[in-house]
Amino acid sequence: xxxxxxxxxxxxxxxxxxxxxxxxxxxxxxxxxxxxxxxxxxxxxxxxxxxxxxxxxxxxxxxxxxxxxxxxxxxxxxxxxxxxxxxxxxxxxxxxxxxxxxxxxxxxxxxxxxxxxxxxxxxxxxxxxxxxxxxxxxxxxxxxxxxxxxxxxxxxxxxxxxxxxxxxxxxxxxxxxxxxxxxxxxxxxxxxxxxxxxxxxxxxxxxxxxxxxxxxxxxxxxxxxxxxxxxxxxxxxxxxxxxxxxxxxxxxxxxxxxxxxxxxxxxxxxxxxxxxxxxxxxxxxxxxxxxxxxxxxxxxxxxxxxxxxxxxxxxxxxxxxxxxxxxxxxxxxx
Numbered sequence: 001x002x003x004x005x006x007x008x009x010x011x012x013x014x015x016x017x018x019x020x021x022x023x024x025x026x027x028x029x030x031x032x033x034x035x036x037x038x039x040x041x042x043x044x045x046x047x048x049x050x051x052x053x054x055x056x057x058x059x060x061x062x063x064x065x066x067x068x069x070x071x072x073x074x075x076x077x078x079x080x081x082x083x084x085x086x087x088x089x090x091x092x093x094x095x096x097x098x099x100x101x102x103x104x105x106x107x108x109x110x111x112x113x114x115x116x117x118x119x120x121x122x123x124x125x126x127x128x129x130x131x132x133x134x135x136x137x138x139x140x141x142x143x144x145x146x147x148x149x150x151x152x153x154x155x156x157x158x159x160x161x162x163x164x165x166x167x168x169x170x171x172x173x174x175x176x177x178x179x180x181x182x183x184x185x186x187x188x189x190x191x192x193x194x195x196x197x198x199x200x201x202x203x204x205x206x207x208x209x210x211x212x213x214x215x216x217x218x219x220x221x222x223x224x225x226x227x228x229x230x231x232x233x234x235x236x237x238x239x240x241x242x243x244x245x246x247x248x249x250x251x252x253x254x255x256x257x258x259x260x261x262x263x264x265x266x267x268x269x270x271x272x273x274x275x276x277x278x279x280x281x282x283x284x285x286x287x288x289x290x291x292x293x294x295x296x297x298x299x300x301x302x303x304x305x306x307x308x309x310x311x312x313x314x315x316x317x318x319x320x321x322x323x324x325x326x327x328x329x330x331x332x333x334x
Contacts, residue, residue, distance in 0.1 A: 003029055003033065009224050009225060010036065013222070024050070033106075035068075035069070035070050042071065050073070055076045056073040056075055057081060082096060089124055090124070104137065105134045107129075107137065109121075109138060111143035111144055125138075137200065137203075138200070141185075143197050150183070175201055177215070179214065180218065183226075184196050184198040198228055199228075212233025216229045263283055
């Protein structure tokens, strides 16, 4: 099982939409949990494309004014849905794994940044989690630190971390160890503040059922928060070859039209005009599958190299302030 928790810091930017869609395709995500969407509703076509055309069920929690909002999607080919619930700061799904019948509760939270609402958030977290009888997994942006090392600057207030840790201990939850980076959030100032605000908590029963679980922080390139990728370490089912889909962007590729025209002009056997036409279509489709795979692989490699450079810079900046010369040197072509 694989899933993502991500504070997307507003979900109106097409780049963020494409990021989630691509991640769903590449990693075969079984659930998507987005917070701070700042959107009240999503069209059916939007959600269908977001999960790469797979059979997902969605629940949207409206934002509070200009902040907040949660969108959760669950893969119905992997899970049966028992119940869906929401509070002021969370969305909750009761799930049953189709593979083994295991029942558990998945929760996405968005903790308030406002000081005057943090106590209300923690109280709701306790009330919600203490009533859950199934194994429990809670992830998202808690907007709370647990210790001073989760911030790169010295202005650390221990009040909320003390209460937050007391809540975690009282609910008998444990945090999944994060790999990939030390912090999950940064502001956009010249001398940025880095903090670890996003995390995944699990009950003992959930951990016993998924003992190989890991959580990896991906690069922070289109939001101020890093996406958290959960992987329980199980083998993913083979869904077979995807249906052929023509991309309009291919028409802009150099040499694309000429190559298709060349293939189409070739002679193909057939006892009738319709059969010859079908053979031409089949040959063009075969070509496009291979062409798209090679082109996509080249583009993905280039994109991956750029993101790796940005990620290296981001990690360095977590511990040392970078000069403009260092940034230019790291990003310059080799």
